[in-house]
Amino acid sequence: RRKIYGPNLIEVPVKSYARLLVEEVLNPFYIFQVFSIVLWVCDAYYYYAACIFLISTISLGLSLYETRKQSTTLQNMAKMSVGVRVRRRNGEEMVVSSAELVPGDCISLPTDGTVVPCDAALLTGECMVNESMLTGESVPVMKTPLLAGSQAASTLYSPEEHRRHTLFCGTQVIQAKSYVGKEVLAVVTRTGFCTAKGDLISSILYPKPVSFKFYEDAVKFVLFLAVLAFIGTLYSILILVKNQVGLLELVNPRAQADAGTVLRAEMGEDSRGAHPSSSLPARSPWGKSSSVPSTSPLTGEGLSVWGVVPPENNHFMPIVHEPRCLPAGPLLYSLATCHTTSLLRGQPVGDPVDLKMMESTGWVRQDTQ
Template identity: 45%
Template structure:
């Protein structure tokens, strides 16, 4: 029931009100978490409990529940298991909720649904359309009517009514489309009740802590859940825009670990997000692929995305500030005119009615009355043009802001360049020296390099077709090997049947074990997925007939080289790497390591990647080429002609990015590129910035000049240079500059 009203203020100083409600428990709730800002530490979790018969105060604002914390006297965000939950507890404490406990949590968290409200025309009229301009317009029309000025008043009324009706219709239509897009199919979910008991439950009744079963042939996730058992192949394009299938692996079971679960950051690769499509699962024997629900409803990743659309942050653009100042200046001018007009008419002895009408009419002359209608009509026209391109907008006033863009940031791969990659060749290492480029990997001898290309990937078979990252797909296809997915195997429990790769020609099929006449098959036992922070992926494999397992790793050359034994790296590693990246190639490094024969299947499925991704042997480089899209260069030139700055943000090698930037005219031929490299402070030295010039020589190859290297950053007088130049900076250097050289950061950004 309603208790009272609470006044709310957000970061933009917008004011809201909400009803404070009471939730009464007859049997008592178990503990639940609230999001809490603590000044003394980084913990954000507080555990509250309700006694039998007690009441809980809460309110809902923008689909988020806030719970009264009796201990500190504040309302705090109701959280699921995504805040303050240890990773180890998912395996130890969550075996399935009982019916009573599940219903208690359902009362607390509410139904698991994302329902977009389609507001009535009356509500939209006051919230979306009416503004001070329309109030002023109404005042002007009334004033003109009193002065018998009917024709123009009628035109303004007609234009305004038509524009308001069109705006209301389009806004409500867009809200209906959004509602239909985010609506979830009311399906049933297989839920564990503990002790091996499972029950079908409507997806709207899921709560944090439920253990759900992921169907063998996939499903659309209706909540955020952490994977406990089995692997899932997921399409996350709804959230990321990337159509490449992603492999989700089980959360590692580390009983002694105090690591806190973070689904949006560290543990993203173990989390199934709401709205994403599970294409298929790889499961353990006769067991089920299970996951624990961590967030439901509007607290999920999809729910937060929808909330950001429904309740966008207040726009603080210079355009609106200037518009308000412009109207204020016009109003001041009108006041001067009104004062003069009032003086003249009083001096002439005009009637009071005439004085009032003529004095107020000055405002309607100075401030354009038709401006709101004209802007609304223009916005509706722009909205229809966007709709034809598949772009929908439920907040039409924000379209005006698009005309004020002054910078656009592009990704490189798949945006500026084609989605697909072509294999230029491989550069193997023999006796710590780079060999010549081998354009066809099938010409490589049977060995670790070829095995790494055939196994170190995240490809999977979906409906009989090989799917995965374009780079992995092109790399594997170049080996001319076969990939066989595992089937159901009931002979072993808790041990996944490995994916098998093998050569497809008879000559190499038996080459490795010619004496034993065993087929040359490699099973992928464990996969450590690629992460942007580690910039690498690796796999643990077992070759049929071998006495030990192997680890193959591929990723960023700099990262992989850091994991390799120094004696296995060629002395000209950096020179060769720079030579290929400066030509615009995408370079991937490959390394290998035979593992201890004592490593068992059971331990391999639980071992940490940091334990095995060390002391590797460097195998060589894979060189990929990625051509520009045909429309890239014309679009970049058009944006630059419109004085819109274009920036590239990519995870690729910096020299590769510079080469692509020159190819697409983002950096003109006469412009210089300065690579900014910052080093953090150490025990013996302070933080320092190095400047390196990336220039183009007569052979159209980039070279690096170190003339400014190792000098203090102040020696590069940015403001005094008259020639055009660009900065290229990596993430690590950007972080160092932001922390240790905040005064130079604005100059680097500009």
């Protein structure tokens, strides 16, 4: 199996400064700048050519530094190697490196929590998992074991359909709770770049093409300058043929260089400041990078129960602002029990709405174990 699936690693390549320099210099922007500097030198614009050369060199150096820094940060984020206790088919247990895990291995999760090194399906026990690294949701999620016996005989496992039973790579297991006399076991389903974390890293390394309005306008502006320069060249040749005077400089090359430098600086401001874990730079024709920051859902705090409206004889009664004052009945029992909260080290955790709803009844959740 290890020959088929390979090691359980998410390796992010980090390009050397020499390779990044070659890729940057070959961009159309710097090629245009080189030809512009040569033209300015031929026209004796030495100081102006030196200034543009200095500005382009500084911009190139900052671009190389930012790109290399983002790649290094992403590599450190993706790198993970922990010790995992694996149970073999003969009942033997041994601690191996997470890099040696392959789909089909049965791993035992410690009760005090750990970082999940692969995608795994929970077989026994329950786990309280923090999935904020993948979803941005701050509320812990309760994972329950897969169905066993005849109920699961005709069901095919799918990580998306069985999210409540799947531990995703990179998430943090806060607490694992086993049943009486049993361990918390899970079976490895996916490793490496095939995991949820690997898919996220792949989308950062190779993002889908995104169309930016500023990018489209910049391309139109450069094409307009190219057409204007071409018309000026034809007109200059026409004057040269007629008057034998020389080239008439209709389009000042310094104006094009100024415009190109402004575009380069504007695109640099757009690309810098993006967090490296959100996305890697998307390459533009001028060699800079633009990043799209990722967004995450928020969980509201400070919620309170304003009241409940009890029904009676197919009519709504006046509002009751203290649900704990309701008489014993279906409405009170529903408010106290219809929720997904659980106990974590003696404290109830779960969705804030569920917690406030249960708290308003005055009932207290107790662990049955």
